[in-house]
Each structure stands twice: as C-alpha cells, then as structure tokens.
Amino acid sequence: MSEDNILTPHGWIRGRLVHQHGKVTAVEGSPCNPADNDLPYLLPGFIDLHVHGGGGKDIMExxxxxxxxxxxxxRFGTTSLLATTMTAPVDEITRVLGEIGTYCESRPTGTARVLGVHLEGPYINPGKLGAQPNFAHTALMAEVEEYLRLAPIRVITIAPEIAGHDGLIRALSERGVRMQIGHTLGSYEEGVAALAAGATSFTHLYNAMSPLHHREP
Known part of the structure; x- marks a missing residue:
C-alpha cells in the first residue's frame, strides 16, 4: 500500500490509512514535514455550511x-455540506425543503453528503438583502415548525433586530439549530443580546451588516 502525507489532529505523518467496510480503523506512520517529499497529501474532507450551488446549478432548482x-x-474535497436556500416566497421554500429532506435520506455514490439545510433568509432585514431577492419577512414559529418537518434545518441566518426574533433565537437554539446573525441592520447592543440568547456565529461577517461608525462602533 502506498504512503501519503496524512494530516492528523497532531500534525503531519508519513504513512497510510487502514480501513475496513468504508471506515478508517487506524492511521499508521511517523511524523514528517511534507515539504521534504513528493508524496500525495491526504486530509479529512471539508464540511461546507454555506453552499448555494455548484456545477452551474442552484439549490433552489x-x-x-x-x-x-x-x-x-x-471533486474538490467537500465531502459534506449544508444545502443553502435563498430568500424566496414561502411556497418556493416549502417545495425545495421537501426535496432536500428526501435527498438527505440517501447518499448517491460519488457525491458529497447533504447533512441538512442552511436557511439563509427569509428572516433577514429587507434593508440588507445583499444578493438575496426581496422576499424577506418576520419569522413565525409556526412557519419554522413546518420547515423543520420537511427537512433537517441545521443553520438559520437571522436579523436579530426584527421584533420577535430574539425569542425565536432562544427557542431554536435550545432545540439545537445553529442561529447565525446576518443580513442585518442591528446595533452592537442587539448583536450582543442575540449572542446572549443563543446565536453562535455570523453569516459572512461584516458583509450585509451594519457598517462601522465612529459613534456606533
């Protein structure tokens, strides 16, 4: 079996992977500097939490x-991803979530695994749409519950300054949905409050967000 430069939690080793029935059972080798040889690189697959499309196709199709x-x-090393939706009319989001939910139950050979959905909108500020279509609206738990029945929603991008969204952030975070601040005109204080309520990260930080101001940093 050929050797590779293998990236491990403890750094690079020169060696080989041992696997059985599609699972890695051992990593054998010794520490190395991959710059000292011409062996191929072997590293874990990437997980992409924000994928709108690829190969000329869009998730919403x-x-x-x-x-x-x-x-x-x-083909380029992403072995798992979240199918990311666009802000769209409710019936269009409902349709595509149903199709993603079905697709998540299978993994066709030679494809990246779809782990679930990143719902990027429609719960964003219409004043910071960015590249999103103008179908933004306030989140209602009943609507989100319907979406959750259709597909495993792992991430939701939300504008925390919109009335009612603070409670939604808290409720959904407690259920294991990762709430990300994005497409927002919120203040610093509203951002901090969202983090305290359970939001854990940001969607394209600083892009489609309130700009810095000398009196409102």
Missing part, C-alpha cells in the same frame, strides 16, 4: 440540481 452540485463539490 431542486432535486435534479442536487446531483450536479454534490458531485461537483466532492
């Missing part, structure tokens, strides 16, 4: 597009 997108991403 539905099932046929998913095959192209997941085959494209796995």
């Amino acid at each position: 539905g099932t046929d597009a998913f095959h192209t997108i997941t085959r494209t991403h796995v």
